[in-house]
Amino acid sequence: MADSNSKQDLIVGVDLGGTKILAGVFTPQLKRLQTAKLSTKAVRGFEEVVERIARCIQDAVDEADFSLKQVKAIGIGAPGAVDPSSGEVVFAPNLEWSKAPLKKALEKRLEIPVFVENDCNLCALGVHEIELHGKPRHMVGIFLGTGIGAGLILDGHLYSGFNRTAGEIGHMVLQVGGPKCGCGNKGCFEALASRTAIFRNLQEAVKAGEKTSILELLGPGQSLADLKSGDLRKAIRKGDKLVEKIVEDAAEYTGVAVANVLNLLNPEVIVLGGGVIDALKDEMMSIIVETARDYAMPGTDKGIEIVASELGDEAGIHGGAVLARQRLKSASSN
Amino acid sequence: MADSNSKQDLIVGVDLGGTKILAGVFTPQLKRLQTAKLSTKAVRGFEEVVERIARCIQDAVDEADFSLKQVKAIGIGAPGAVDPSSGEVVFAPNLEWSKAPLKKALEKRLEIPVFVENDCNLCALGVHEIELHGKPRHMVGIFLGTGIGAGLILDGHLYSGFNRTAGEIGHMVLQVGGPKCGCGNKGCFEALASRTAIFRNLQEAVKAGEKTSILELLGPGQSLADLKSGDLRKAIRKGDKLVEKIVEDAAEYTGVAVANVLNLLNPEVIVLGGGVIDALKDEMMSIIVETARDYAMPGTDKGIEIVASELGDEAGIHGGAVLARQRLKSASSN
Incomplete structure (x- = not known):
């Protein structure tokens, strides 16, 4: 030392x-x-x-x-x-x-001293305090990875609701009767646009005989489930139309979910993050933003930003540091 | 005087x-x-x-x-x-x-002095302050009539978002690609469960040759569009299976919307009101509650109430009085 x-x-x-x-x-x-x-x-x-x-x-x-x-x-x-x-x-x-x-x-x-929070809440806190310098009064962070979750900053503070479970946006139903979700219900956002959903759709398409170059990225003994979001990006950039279509569908559903948040909560900023967005920002963001603005009620999205987080997979640790500092301060002022 | x-x-x-x-x-x-x-x-x-x-x-x-x-x-x-x-x-x-x-x-x-607010915001305020005595810290009021809207009480106060348009729950998409909504999009909650949606479904079923006794309630020169929510209740109580099925479907979609709110915002109380609920409380509420709890993530709905408002179509005037009193007080304390 x-x-x-x-x-x-x-x-x-x-x-x-x-x-x-x-x-x-x-x-x-x-x-x-x-x-x-x-x-x-x-x-x-x-x-x-x-x-x-x-x-x-x-x-x-x-x-x-x-x-x-x-x-x-x-x-x-x-x-x-x-x-x-x-x-x-x-x-x-x-x-x-x-x-x-x-x-x-x-x-x-x-x-x-250790302070514990939900991971999506911490990611939202990190994005709000560090990336956006605490400016937006109302911000929703939506994080797409293996699952999908959100963190809500309302009136400048982390909002967690009655049972402290607010932000379960992955289980917002976008398609009644749609594909089955891990939670047991059908048509949840997570069953339509998570990494899990994207790879499930890819697997089903391959089974149905559709062509994709992504199988070439598999190592010996690997299955589609072993691939990462970055592999999807590689396949799209090589011109893989099947992967492109499946990722575009996920982006459209994400845009609908963003519009639902926009219509219901009308936050100043909606930030997207998580592994799927980090890897596929260029492929997904323009579709997400366009779809969201299309589904938003006229006038409601005026001045509202829909952006990808720059913190990537470091949003969580930044949020953890913000939380620890907040709690230390409030402990020392008591 | x-x-x-x-x-x-x-x-x-x-x-x-x-x-x-x-x-x-x-x-x-x-x-x-x-x-x-x-x-x-x-x-x-x-x-x-x-x-x-x-x-x-x-x-x-x-x-x-x-x-x-x-x-x-x-x-x-x-x-x-x-x-x-x-x-x-x-x-x-x-x-x-x-x-x-x-x-x-x-x-x-x-x-x-006159103070103006959105009608659903005022209904939520009236229910929160008068019916629930200001107790729930977080409450969402969902109002089903010709259209559908919501008012949000978060942290004890009316929440209206960045452009003051929060609460547009009628345009939360529940069914991507579903029936067309007045807003131009498809599959909105309002296109699935409002009075307008219920009568549109009824009209289509009648056109398709399905039987209903509700046509007997029509006066000379009247069409289905002239009927009210109360007429639906009368038909159901007379044993009209078609009307019953259509109202049940609307109640199920409403339950999904309630679950979406519950998963995202986790409020202490979700109150349902408006003309459709007033007239069809007995027919709809148990289905709404059951569906909502079914779609809520495990544990998130613990202790959370999902109830019909008792204020009926007087929620708005009560909310107006609450608003006027709040504004008078804050003006006199400045």
Whole structure:
């Protein structure tokens, strides 16, 4: 550890996902200094995942030549329903967690204050505070990955509703009787435009005998399910019409979902993010914006921005740092 | 005018609709004293409608044995996009108004402070303050009539978004590619479950040769379009299976829309109101609630109430009185 660094206070933001853990080290002014990544290994159970989160944080801090003792607070986003007051992950299907005491376990392990939120809420908070400098009074962040979720900033603050589950936009029905969703219902946004939906549609088209060059990207023993959103982009840029059509359909459904949000909540900014948008920004955004404005009631979208986030997969760690700083401040002012 | 009444301060709430004007006289404690009703006669133009609103208010005040001089403020809900700060009705398709200076014209005519809001916002405000005693922190009111709209109370206050058009739930798409809506798009909630949609479906079924007893309710020279929501109830109670099926379908779509709101906003209470719900409460509410809970993500609807408003078509005038009282208070405290 460099001597000149030893007095620097630090804040850590963590994005806990179903497949990977990303940790970021920040200054109290929210300048990002370093990140580290580890796979989640959710199958090994809660205790082991907590250990891996702790190790990922240590890796990031160490890599930046700091010591864990300098970390004043940790903000962490978990993929599921979270009780921010107790720091419990109430329900996280991707991790197979139910009533998991994440705050308690991590604070015991690291002896640093930990604050837990829903991952999409944290992504929205990161985009709002860091990317948009806290300016929009009302902002909705919609994040498309394996699943789809949203975070709502209303009247300048994170809005989470009565049971703290607001933002479940992935299960907004856009097509009654449409394709089956993982939740058991039909026609949810997530069943029409998530990475899962896109690959399911691709798989079905291949089965039906349609041609695609994307199969050439498969390694030995790999199936379509092993491909990533970036592979879709590669195929489209090589001129794959099937992949292009399927991604365009997903973008149109996303545009309809954006219009539904615009009509209902009329936020100043709607930000799109997540792995699917990161990889396919150029292919999807213009279709999303055009469709959304087409479905918005006349006059309602005046002056409203619909944009892709620049933070990419770092939105979550930025949001974690913002949350940790907010909570530290409110604790010190009490 | 009775002498004992002459010192009583009054507040007036007005619900301006496409077909009728309803005015209510209230005490400052929001006790409703009297109402009056006039047809809108929108075809006669803005000046004439303003004159009719003034006359309707005078009728209500006079009927209650009071004088117009006792009215300290008027709150009025208009069916369209409203700028509450200027009191201008920006756009109201049912009245064929665009940039109509309602506040200015009515204040000039009556010499009483006038406050204007969107009609669904006022209905939500009335339900929240009067029927639910201001208790729920987050409440969404969904109103089904000729069209469908919503009013949002978030964090205890009316939420209207960036362009003050929030709550356009009638144009939330529930069925991409579904039936055509008055707005030009397809598959909107309003095109699936409004009074207009129900009668369109009925008309199409009759054309296709399906049997219904509802035609017996038609007077000489009347068409299905002349019937009211109450006629649907009469037909169902007489055992009309076609009408029952069509109303059930509308209730199911309404349940899906309620679930979308529940998943996205997670409010403590979702209240249903408007002419369709008033007339068909017993036929629709259990289907709406069951469908909504079915489509809500597990755990998100815990403790959340989905209820029909008891205020019926008086929600708007109550909301108008609440608004007028709020604005008077904030004016006197400045």
